[in-house]
Amino acid sequence: MNAVTTAVIDPSVERAREVAASVTDPEMPMLTLVDLGVLRSVDRDTDGRVVVAITPTYSGCPAMATMRADLECALATAGFTDVVVHAVLTPPWSTDWITDAGRRKLAEHGIAAPGTARVLKDGPIALTLTVHAPVVHCPLCGAADTERTSEFGATACKSLHRCRSCGEPFDRVKEI
Amino acid sequence: MAFFRDETQFRNVRLVELDNGDFACSVTRLLVFSTHRLAILQRLRTSRDNVLAAVAAKGVKEITYHRDYAARWLVTLACGTEQSRRRVEEALITVWPYVAELFTAHPVERRIAGSGVGVDPSTVRDEFDSVITQVFHAAELPQPAVAPAPHGGGHRDGDHTDAMAAFVGEMQSLAREHTMGVW
Numbered sequence: 632m633n634a635v636t637t638a639v640i641d642p643s644v645e646r647a648r649e650v651a652a653s654v655t656d657p658e659m660p661m662l663t664l665v666d667l668g669v670l671r672s673v674d675r676d677t678d679g680r681v682v683v684a685i686t687p688t689y690s691g692c693p694a695m696a697t698m699r700a701d702l703e704c705a706l707a708t709a710g711f712t713d714v715v716v717h718a719v720l721t722p723p724w725s726t727d728w729i730t731d732a733g734r735r736k737l738a739e740h741g742i743a744a745p746g747t748a749r750v751l752k753d754g755p756i757a758l759t760l761t762v763h764a765p766v767v768h769c770p771l772c773g774a775a776d777t778e779r780t781s782e783f784g785a786t787a788c789k790s791l792h793r794c795r796s797c798g799e800p801f802d803r804v805k806e807i
Numbered sequence: 808m809a810f811f812r813d814e815t816q817f818r819n820v821r822l823v824e825l826d827n828g829d830f831a832c833s834v835t836r837l838l839v840f841s842t843h844r845l846a847i848l849q850r851l852r853t854s855r856d857n858v859l860a861a862v863a864a865k866g867v868k869e870i871t872y873h874r875d876y877a878a879r880w881l882v883t884l885a886c887g888t889e890q891s892r893r894r895v896e897e898a899l900i901t902v903w904p905y906v907a908e909l910f911t912a913h914p915v916e917r918r919i920a921g922s923g924v925g926v927d928p929s930t931v932r933d934e935f936d937s938v939i940t941q942v943f944h945a946a947e948l949p950q951p952a953v954a955p956a957p958h959g960g961g962h963r964d965g966d967h968t969d970a971m972a973a974f975v976g977e978m979q980s981l982a983r984e985h986t987m988g989v990w
Contacts, residue, residue, distance in 0.1 A: 689869060690869060720858070720861035720862060720864075721857075721861040721864065722864075723861070723864050723865035723868060751867055751868060751871065753852075754849075755846070755849065755937075756845060756849060756871050758874070758875065758938055758941055758942070759875045759878075760875075760878055760879060760941070760942070760945050782876055805872070807868050807869065807872065
């Protein structure tokens with residue numbers, strides 16, 4: 632799913648790729664940018680610069696500037712001083728790009744993973760007035776008997792839920 | 808830039824200036840704005856400008872969520888208690904005068920629509936009406952019969968409601984006091 636290019640084998644690019652892949656999301660630090668599906672490619676251009684492409688998650692997400700700075704800092708620490716970080720808008724990021732490892736790590740940290748994103752076709756987009764509440768399993772005890780308490784949680788990209796079985800509240804990453 | 812612009816240099820529609828203190832009002836305004844904006848972005852996905860098309864494709868996914876959220880809240884409030892329904896009815900009287908402006912094309916909008924880059928907002932009125940009709944039907948609300956708010960000046964030419972001055976002042980206060988965030 633992640634378009635981390637592997638066409639040319641250049642040991643230093645491989646190293647830069649490893650470093651970039653280890654950078655974590657500032658809001659959900661249990662996830663790397665690879666887990667989140669944000670890191671699109673790491674290459675070297677003809678001028679010898681390391682070019683990193685990332686995809687913004689949500690428009691206006693305040694974490695983007697931090698991700699960019701963290702990538703530059705991690706690469707500089709590893710000796711890559713000439714680095715360019717590009718934001719790639721197409722195709723738009725989807726929570727479907729969160730890897731299986733990422734989903735597992737979310738659950739291990741008490742955050743329910745998103746379901747499959749709604750596919751939007753060309754033409755007018757249908758209104759959804761009825762809540763198709765998916766069955767959300769409690770990431771803490773695994774019970775399916777949970778309820779959503781707010782459509783917005785700790786961050787705008789998460790909703791807030793509560794488990795009726797173990798009584799614990801938890802966040803869930805919303806599918807988009 | 809936005810932090811040091813005068814009130815008259817903002818070209819926004821007046822709908823977005825309305826006071827944010829009442830939940831029914833905020834939800835109604837969000838429904839109106841997101842329904843309009845989704846119809847625009849959905850068309851912008853095929854803009855001749857690649858960046859605009861990419862931003863629109865991303866925005867469509869996000870605004871779909873906000874429109875559904877606002878629509879469900881409007882139905883919940885309208886079909887809730889006597890008080891919540893009364894508050895929605897009052898919100899419609901406050902918000903609806905600013906709906907017509909969303910569909911009035913500025914000469915700049917017409918020009919960029921003509922070149923295949925932008926969207927003429929007057930072309931999305933039918934889609935807006937169709938979505939709002941669905942929401943009002945579910946909310947058992949009549950279509951509001953409220954006259955459009957009159958303009959002091961031209962459309963999207965820097966003419967604002969009384970709420971704008973205080974709003975801009977508050978939003979700019981930190982930047983004006985501590986330029987570049989240094990203190």
